[in-house]
Amino acid sequence: MTARVLVVIPAHNEQASLPATLAEVRAQAPTVDVLVVDDGSHDDTARVARALGATVVRHPVNLGVGGALQTGFRWACRHGYDIAVQLDADGQHDPRYLEALLAPVIAGRSDVSIGSRFVSSTGYRAPWNRRLGMLLFSGVVRLALGRPIYDTTSGFRAYNRKVIEVCQYDFPKDFPDAPLLIALARRGFRLEEVPVVMRERTAGRSFYTLGKQLYYPYKNLLASLMALIRKPI
Amino acid sequence: MFFLSRTQVITALGAVLLALYVLDLVRRRKLSEEYSLLWVMATVVIAVLGFSTPLLTWITHALGFLGESSTTFAFGLAFSLAMLLYHSLKQSRLTLENHALARELTLLRDEVETLRQAGSREPR
Numbered sequence: 001m002t003a004r005v006l007v008v009i010p011a012h013n014e015q016a017s018l019p020a021t022l023a024e025v026r027a028q029a030p031t032v033d034v035l036v037v038d039d040g041s042h043d044d045t046a047r048v049a050r051a052l053g054a055t056v057v058r059h060p061v062n063l064g065v066g067g068a069l070q071t072g073f074r075w076a077c078r079h080g081y082d083i084a085v086q087l088d089a090d091g092q093h094d095p096r097y098l099e100a101l102l103a104p105v106i107a108g109r110s111d112v113s114i115g116s117r118f119v120s121s122t123g124y125r126a127p128w129n130r131r132l133g134m135l136l137f138s139g140v141v142r143l144a145l146g147r148p149i150y151d152t153t154s155g156f157r158a159y160n161r162k163v164i165e166v167c168q169y170d171f172p173k174d175f176p177d178a179p180l181l182i183a184l185a186r187r188g189f190r191l192e193e194v195p196v197v198m199r200e201r202t203a204g205r206s207f208y209t210l211g212k213q214l215y216y217p218y219k220n221l222l223a224s225l226m227a228l229i230r231k232p233i
Numbered sequence: 234m235f236f237l238s239r240t241q242v243i244t245a246l247g248a249v250l251l252a253l254y255v256l257d258l259v260r261r262r263k264l265s266e267e268y269s270l271l272w273v274m275a276t277v278v279i280a281v282l283g284f285s286t287p288l289l290t291w292i293t294h295a296l297g298f299l300g301e302s303s304t305t306f307a308f309g310l311a312f313s314l315a316m317l318l319y320h321s322l323k324q325s326r327l328t329l330e331n332h333a334l335a336r337e338l339t340l341l342r343d344e345v346e347t348l349r350q351a352g353s354r355e356p357r
Binding site for chain 2 (some may be wrong): 012037057058059060061064067070071074075078
């Protein structure tokens with residue numbers, strides 16, 4: 001029996017980048033289903049995605065990228081999927097790596113696989129503030145778990161059924177990064193990094209605006225600490 | 234008005250007006266009884282502290298504040314902080330509930346659309 005895989009794409013005003021992303025997923029992985037979670041867009045995101053054959057669910061208001069993923073996981077659980085993949089709408093994540101990302105989860109070797117830019121040299125260069133943040137949070141994760149996860153901010157991940165059952169009820173609403181990984185590892189899930197190459201976004205705007213860049217380190221440090229000391233629900 | 238100081242008159246008027254306004258808000262269903270309790274209590278504290286100078290002086294000495302006005306401000310500030318924290322708590326919970334509702338609405342709408350499409354494809 002082959003695993004039923006759902007690719008969840010959170011999309012907030014992504015009508016420009018969705019067509020290319022959806023076409024690529026279709027071309028690289030024709031057997032997976034695609035769910036676009038329209039996170040309260042003001043543009044034609046939902047219509048564009050539907051026209052391209054994706055299943056679309058629409059938030060009545062904007063809930064943030066974490067909120068959109070949680071909806072996707074809920075949907076995946078209700079529709080009996082074995083694996084959910086989180087993939088950005090903006091074209092950063094190359095669906096050519098889907099197979100490699102899925103492999104450890106399908107084989108049952110790990111519960112979560114993370115598409116990582118830093119496991120092996122992949123030529124990725126981030127701006128200095130982004131790099132500093134990545135360094136800080138991989139340090140935080142290493143401190144919390146006693147082993148490293150190099151790419152904590154990667155939004156290209158695959159989760160098996162056990163994990164999405166948990167995530168459909170308990171998921172960070174804004175930044176599903178380091179605190180999520182700490183919480184999942186503490187629940188006993190096995191995390192694994194898979195080397196991928198990421199690209200620059202092709203269109204649209206990043207979720208991470210200036211205000212969020214200032215709020216991000218505070219929120220994620222606190223949430224990491226809480227993920228470490230609080231009892232999982 | 235020979236036995237009341239000007240401060241006492243102003244405080245009394247303020248407290249009565251605030252109390253009336255709060256009660257009127259409850260009457261018009263703009264303010265829930267739950268929240269009104271906090272404000273009515275605040276009104277009572279203002280009235281008592283503002284009116285009874287001996288009590289205010291006694292509290293000031295007991296707590297070691299430098300003057301009666303400091304005591305008034307300290308109480309006011311403490312009340313404001315408590316109120317702000319309480320509202321942050323409420324708001325955090327409302328946010329969670331709000332998100333859960335929005336998510337549920339999203340999934341229900343999806344289910345309705347799916348059912349409707351299935352229904353139109355094969356009419357009974």
